Amino acid sequence: MSAQPVTESVLRFVSPPPGLAPLTEFSLTSVTPELYSLRAVEADDVRLFLLDPRPFFPEYEPDVPGAVLTEIGTQDPAVLVVVRPSDTGSEPSANLLAPVLVNLETGSAVQTILEGTDQPLRAPLAR
Template sequence: MLIESEQLGAVEIDDTKVLSFPDGLLGFPDVTRFALVDAGDDATYFWLQSLDDPQLAFLATVPWPFFPEYEPVLSDSDQDALDLQDPGDAMVLCLLTISDDAVTANLLGPLVVNAVSRTGRQVVLDGDLPTRAPLAAI
């Protein structure tokens, strides 16, 4: 499938890289379809490119290379909404913010995707987690 992205240009993606977020993302409730585009060769960084709005793309990362102690606990309602029967089917990504002096990750509101159904949602975790945690060096 060929997608258009203001950020990335025209990108060819496999249909298995299309993710559905039925509730949208925080602040973007009407944007529900995204393509997961590798942003490097090491499967650490990804672009989450909206299929509904070519101008909308988010940079995300797998959190564990930077935050090895990170252990998000999903509520029962989030697990039910994602139909997660096996925790091993969950893919977790944290949205990144890039500023002049730091790259930070939102640990409080990760994206959780059921890798089998490719359905995801942005969850808000319980606890005192930062929305702008500086990335540690790998």
């Protein structure tokens, strides 16, 4: 998967991310070099945080089906993961089971659930 940094842009999901239907267009804004804010264009109050997993999970290399890559038009997407911020008594975590894949040239994106893997839904982020 791509080692290129993600830049701020508008992402158009080929299908709504799980739980966010019917929303498909989002603005992606850098918060830190590894952390991004993903805000729905049509619903400003809908926001997720995405993380570049490489600094935190260097071994993370999701096995994405070719059909999913074809959907967004690249064989070398940028890979981001959804972050669950910490709340009372819990550490922040990353969803390694359902990465967000981005075609950096077109802004086409998809969140896919990896099949046949033991990747965690909530992988703790080291502080």
